[in-house]
Amino acid sequence: MVEHGDIRVVHRGGIARYCRFLCERGIFCCCRFLLCGSGYEVKVFSTSTEECIHDLRAHTDLVTGVLLRPSNHLQAYSCSTDGTVRLWDYTDVCNRLMFAMMCVFAEFQLVAVHLPQSGDQLVEAREFSAVLSDVSSNPAATSFGRGGEYIASAKGLQLEVYFFKKQKPYRFFLKEDNKKGGKNTFTCLACHPKDDCIATGHEDGKIRLWRNFNHKKEYTYTTLHWHHSAVSSLCFTPEGTNLLSGGIESVLVQWRYNQESQRDFLPRLGAAITHIAVSPDGALFCTSHSDNKITIIRSSIQVSAVIQGLVKGDSVRTDLMVDPRSKALVLNGKPGHLQFYSLQRDKLLYNLDIVQQEYIHQSGLEQFEVVKAAFDAYGNWLATVEERKQKPTELELNLKLWAFDEQTQSFMLNTTISAPHEARITAMCFCHSTDSQTTVLVSVSKDGHFKAWQLAPATHTEGPSWSCDFVGAYHSLVPECCCFSADGSLLAVSFQEVVTVWSPASWELLTTLSQPPGAIRNLCFGQLTCSKYLLGTTDKNLLCCWNLLTCSLEWSTSMDVSLLLSDPFSENMAAFCCQAGCTDLFVFKPSEPRPLFSHKAVCLGKVTRAVFAPREKMLESCEETSQWLNHSQLYFVTQYMVNTQHNELVISDSVAMTPFSVLLGKRSQQEGQEAASSLLAERTQLPQGSAAVRELLQTPAHVLPSTSFLCSMFVESLLISKQIKRKEKKAAQYTTTSLWLNNTLCPKLSRQKPSLYCPTPILHD
């Protein structure tokens, strides 16, 4: 039942999914729907259920803006960096019109586009007229005022208002700095819908209300000040009675128009506010936040719904981990939190508050960060390390141990150890043994020690808690990494060039291994049948494998391994090698130095974190190159993705076969060929026709599509065509070539997966 597909790389949780999700302005449609640009698509959310109802997909590049059509509230425009503006019927996912704009602007100009009335799907708009030149690239700094009488735009220290009737721009300038040193740079503006008033937000947190701006000299403004840092978004309610503002403080401030001393606040929204939108009837507000979240707020200043994607943090400082219980991917989330992200359902499960402190939204403040985390074998215990301050003398460290609570189904804080080490903790691992009674945690620090922590039994006053069991050191060298063997009987700690092997039962130093020159970078024990091997990589481009029975080097090879990890579900190990800006992937068994699988240039940049996640259902692939993926999937993060967005890459082979996927997969393939985008072909190789036929005949009729739909394909599949062979060749060619093209397409394909699995949603749609 399993198809032998090619191995491919899929971006997840990244551009295509949630990352850019809220970078664009969300807009409301009649209170029930919320539209927002998310990566290459526009998403429609229900404001009441928080569910994503539609994906409007046609753009081939990032969507930069979404706007309701004023004349018809069931249609919306979207614009994208691919140079097109599209008009959507968002209720029935129809791409009505497309305006292609083929011009490229050297600098940002505001242009008026005359929309030609035509029935075609694709329209090329040729009539432009530049309204304002040199405008800010930030869409929040431009706004129409009072039913389109004028347009206001701000850039730097200049506010420009253009009246359409008079065809005349007015410019107002502010001084560089005021007396107190605050910056007067404009950040955003909003125009009052009924009144001649423009509200502008500034770098120093001030809001200015401009009036009388149709005179060159006699303009006035009043200043409102509450925000302590830059105002990032401003918005008037439709009737103009209130002004909403937000910034990095993550507080939504509601100002009464004309009674500015009266303010309402909605504090602690979680992350810096990037955009504010108001529904046309004024009943709902929505704020989008820098951590990939949209909050929907009622006009009474109460949160009614939260739409959250994969939380976008500054960087992934913890390893990627898989929670053994929920099989969720665990990594840094909100500041001071760990997020649990379900890979199967592609959904954020929850955020676990690790630091448990009030987060102060202020730039330049040193905050506690979760830097290390580790799960034990059953997921009963979670260990986290949080640290604050960069200076080594003032480092604040906390080691926290969390016990899984069956009742609440989440982790509860059990022990807090403040200052467990005197310097930064570089590695931490639990003993993986499944049979031993006691759980041991080992932490390795730059202060030259490694410490073993053990669960002490409960006393009569309090429950069990953790305490230090052993402090180890080796010739005052600095330890770097640590690793427990599969059965938990050995602990390997690397001290620069030397690997020391300890017995956790007696804390005796059993042996030392070393392969100079070069300090040890990664350390890994073999799993299952290969558990007698210990693998290490050095920073002098060496991958060594020691046999622990003979305490000698089994084999070594010269490669610059940036990351080495073992699959806990099989004997395989994965090594990522960084070469010339690209990363290669090698999969091998420790028992033999020959790679099982290698993939050149898996991605650009260095792979920083990776994890093997178990599959829900084991695959039964027998092909040698894809066999290593039978038990688990490999996820990894590269350095570029960390800086810009949270992309994880999955290597997975293709979709499990159902009769449906046989048929529909084939169909999409054929369509793909017609549309000359034969990249799709690589996804599925056609199975033997007879197999498909057998499958078709054995499947109950109620899960199959209509007969008319199947008929032609069924007949075709009975034919033995020469085309297939040719197609296969083509597919093979594509897998070896451009992967980046591949990446852009694959998310789309992987999204089709659910619909292939269960036919019902299609029928409902």
Added chain:
Amino acid sequence: MASFKPTKIPIYPKLGEKVTQDTVYWKNYKAPVQIKEFGAVTNIHFSPVAPHNYAVTAFTRIHIYGPFSQEPVKSFTRFKDTAYCGRYRSDGQLLVAGCEDSVVRLFDVSGKVALRMFKGHTKAVHVTDFTSERYHIFTGSDDYTCRLWDIPNATELNTYQEHTDYIRCGVTSKLNRDLFITGSYDHTLKLFDARVDKSVITMDHGQPVESVLLYPSEGLVVSAGGRYVKVWDLLKGGQPLVSLKNHHKTVTSLCLSSNGQRLLSASLDRHVKVYNTTNFRVVHNFDYAASVLSLALAPDDESIIVGMTNGVLSIKHRKSPEESKEVSHQQRRRPSYRVFVKGKNYMPKQDDYLVSKPVREYLTKYDKHLKKFNISKALDSALKPEVTVAVIKELDRRGTLKNALAGRDEKALSELLHFITKNMVDFRFAPVLVPAANMILDIYRSVIGQSPVVDRQLLYLQDLLQKEINYQQELLDVLGMLDTLFASSVPRKELLSQPHSDSFMLFVYFKFKTKNSKEIKKKGERNI
């Protein structure tokens, strides 16, 4: 909208002893009642029958106290000289006491005048006791003899002249009418049998013996003398079992807890120590104001009574179970029960629509201020040292500590300085308070010399730091010495597991700006 997360107050490790079941048990006594006697209290003995009155021998008197009275219910004053060793008979009817004038007196507990006078000793009698068949008395004296007397006739039955120095302690067997043990200043313990004319077993304690105690099973005997407490096995012919040396002055008195599981010893070093009788480890320790001469435990450990050289009798009564539970709950009067159940015991009917009210969370005063960013007020409203330190830490995390410390007048600043000088040397708080003190010095540098109050406190702070630095330097010296000792004797592994808190402390102090610390700084860093 997430709610405000209150400041976390860390639970600091309690310094000092670990809380065990023993400490819980032995701490469960009320504050002591102190009664002043006329002279040093040399002996305390409980009546074996209810209501367990006890006889306190002090100077020329014996006072009898009831279990809860603070006034003597009776006193025997007809002694010519200092009385010694007032002891009850097993039926609680008679009381015997020796005296400096060598006469042994027997009293009826209800009477006043002595029933019998036993004359025969030539020197002061320090030991008296009834034998288990109740009609004989055993005495030991400074004339090196011990004698047996018949009560009805007041005649001497036997004399044993085996000791070569004062006999200062002794005890009769509760199970055998003929056996008794004496302890003498000639360093020996002797077990006598009335049926033969000489001692049966002799045990060498090595120090003048001050107290002897028989186990209820009478298989073991405990002796105290010098700084040692020794346990002997009588069934093995007086073989020494354990020797304990936990006091640093002479041990004067011994006593067993009511269940026989704990042994108590009192000493001139003003401590009473409690031992576990299975492994003979010290499990608890009581401190007293003066050297302890006598010690007694009431049946069921209901009270601990200690007599001291300054004539003070200290009585500690056990807390009743309700009392020990309600220690912390009594500070504030709570609203009545009615207030809490108001409207809550209403059962919803079938068609009622339930509107759930969100639970309101209450914030402490400093958290309320922190929520509103009133940082100075938050700092001022934190009271306990742990809380204040936690608030300072929180302000530091928010980057507003400097603002909170600045802008204070003389009174507020001196309060702050007072807190810092009081708590800075506590190593739990030092990492937080040292930077704060640094900040205060930076902020108020310009106004030093304007206020005598603040100046005095700053001088005190400087003094304190100097002292602490000297202290730490001494510690480092000791540590270095110990290191050389350990390095030669102990395998390397043990060395590694030494605690590092001391060196951490040092590091913190060296960071602090002081003028004279440069030299030490170098030294310290080398050692670290």
